[in-house]
Amino acid sequence: MILLQPDSLRLEKQRPRLALTLGDPAGIGPEVILKALAQIDFAQNYDVTVVGSKTQLIQSYEQLRQQCSDDFVNPEDLKILDIDIEQTITTGVGDAASGAASFAYMQVAIARTKIGEFDGIVTGPIAKSAWKAAGYNYPGQTELLAKLAGVTRYGMLFVARSPHTGWTLKTLLATTHIPLREVADALTPKLLANKLDLLVECLQQDFSIERPRIAIAGLNPHSGESGQLGREEQDWLIPWLEKERCDRPHIQLDGPIPPDTMWVKPSQAWYGTIESEKAADGYLALYHDQGLIPVKQLAFDRAVNTSIGLPFVRTSPDHGTAFDIAGKGIADATSMKAAIQLAVELASRRSAQVG
Numbered sequence: 001m002i003l004l005q006p007d008s009l010r011l012e013k014q015r016p017r018l019a020l021t022l023g024d025p026a027g028i029g030p031e032v033i034l035k036a037l038a039q040i041d042f043a044q045n046y047d048v049t050v051v052g053s054k055t056q057l058i059q060s061y062e063q064l065r066q067q068c069s070d071d072f073v074n075p076e077d078l079k080i081l082d083i084d085i086e087q088t089i090t091t092g093v094g095d096a097a098s099g100a101a102s103f104a105y106m107q108v109a110i111a112r113t114k115i116g117e118f119d120g121i122v123t124g125p126i127a128k129s130a131w132k133a134a135g136y137n138y139p140g141q142t143e144l145l146a147k148l149a150g151v152t153r154y155g156m157l158f159v160a161r162s163p164h165t166g167w168t169l170k171t172l173l174a175t176t177h178i179p180l181r182e183v184a185d186a187l188t189p190k191l192l193a194n195k196l197d198l199l200v201e202c203l204q205q206d207f208s209i210e211r212p213r214i215a216i217a218g219l220n221p222h223s224g225e226s227g228q229l230g231r232e233e234q235d236w237l238i239p240w241l242e243k244e245r246c247d248r249p250h251i252q253l254d255g256p257i258p259p260d261t262m263w264v265k266p267s268q269a270w271y272g273t274i275e276s277e278k279a280a281d282g283y284l285a286l287y288h289d290q291g292l293i294p295v296k297q298l299a300f301d302r303a304v305n306t307s308i309g310l311p312f313v314r315t316s317p318d319h320g321t322a323f324d325i326a327g328k329g330i331a332d333a334t335s336m337k338a339a340i341q342l343a344v345e346l347a348s349r350r351s352a353q354v355g
């Protein structure tokens with residue numbers, strides 16, 4: 001027997017259902033959410049549920065009404081999964097109360113996504129220190145997502161589309177929130193092979209790049225200058241890359257590229273002073289600031305932090321809680337808007353691949 005779906009049901013199924021967590025309620029999360037949602041025709045394109053305190057959203061809305069000439073939505077017009085943990089939140093101060101709140105929003109969003117209620121999660125920014133003050137010792141939201149989703153293979157990818165050319169910079173971090181002192185020991189051929197797998201899969205499935213070209217950074221100045229300025233490249237990075245080139249003939253692997261020049265071509269492709277084909281499809285940075293200084297330099301207002309390897313979509317703005325400007329009405333919502341738009345694109349693409 002063939003069951004025909006009514007058109008309305010089919011359409012409804014195609015609209016990605018997103019959970020949008022408020023982030024730390026003492027930071028700019030509520031403000032950028034209200035502003036970003038005013039800039040996107042969300043009712044047409046996707047179905048969004050804000051997960052967090054309605055009281056905090058209303059407070060942010062009332063502040064914006066007094067301070068701000070930008071557009072922002074009224075929380076009364078939103079679907080809200082209201083979570084009020086009844087603690088006092090002080091705007092601009094990330095503490096145990098705000099950390100407990102933002103952690104609770106994440107737990108609910110992840111649990112509801114796991115049972116199929118949402119196709120993806122867009123997370124507002126949280127403060128890791130506030131989570132710690134609340135007794136939750138995670139280096140970030142990515143690790144919590146991975147743990148609760150039950151995956152051990154995952155990565156932190158930053159995606160930024162150039163407003164000048166439309167070219168998209170995609171940067172995966174091989175290591176993330178660890179002290180700089182520990183980076184060299186954490187980097188191993190196994191870890192890099194794992195991250196490379198994730199990046200290739202993501203470029204193929206999420207960005208339809210069948211035979212990607214990937215640039216991999218060196219660790220030391222001048223990629224070690226033949227061992228004179230550091231030995232990691234000679235000892236294992238170059239041999240590992242040579243082996244990967246033989247094992248993966250369908251992709252192009254450039255590197256190890258001296259970290260200071262790695263970002264020249266992406267910035268030229270960003271501004272359109274070279275053709276975008278001359279830049280790589282993906283960049284693998286070996287540690288947090290090696291990747292994020294150039295990304296934020298080029299695209300602080302619009303880069304999106306994307307978790308790859310999870311069984312559902314997760315995006316987030318690239319910026320943090322910005323406690324210094326919370327409650328002032330001056331936060332820029334472009335990165336949050338880009339995070340929502342990318343989540344819609346990725347979720348739509350994945351559901352088209354499944355069905």
Ligand SMILES: NC(=O)C1=CN([C@@H]2O[C@H](COP(=O)(O)OP(=O)(O)OC[C@H]3O[C@@H](n4cnc5c(N)ncnc54)[C@H](O)[C@@H]3O)[C@@H](O)[C@H]2O)C=CC1
Nearest residue numbers: 125126127128129316317318319320321322324325331332
């Ligand atoms: N996605 C997330 O959950 C992220 C969370 N964080 C957390 O945020 C907290 C604060 O981190 P910071 O290093 O200070 O970075 P931050 O991104 O919060 O702020 C850095 C600077 O940029 C400004 N800024 C940030 N976002 C802005 C926006 N949308 N519009 C206008 N100005 C903006 C801030 O006012 C500040 O001067 C930390 O606890 C950190 O762990 C940081 C990055 C991402």
Ligand SMILES: NCC(=O)COP(=O)(O)O
Nearest residue numbers: 139140141142143305316
């Ligand atoms: N630097 C990126 C960042 O801090 C966001 O991390 P996460 O909370 O998304 O894991």
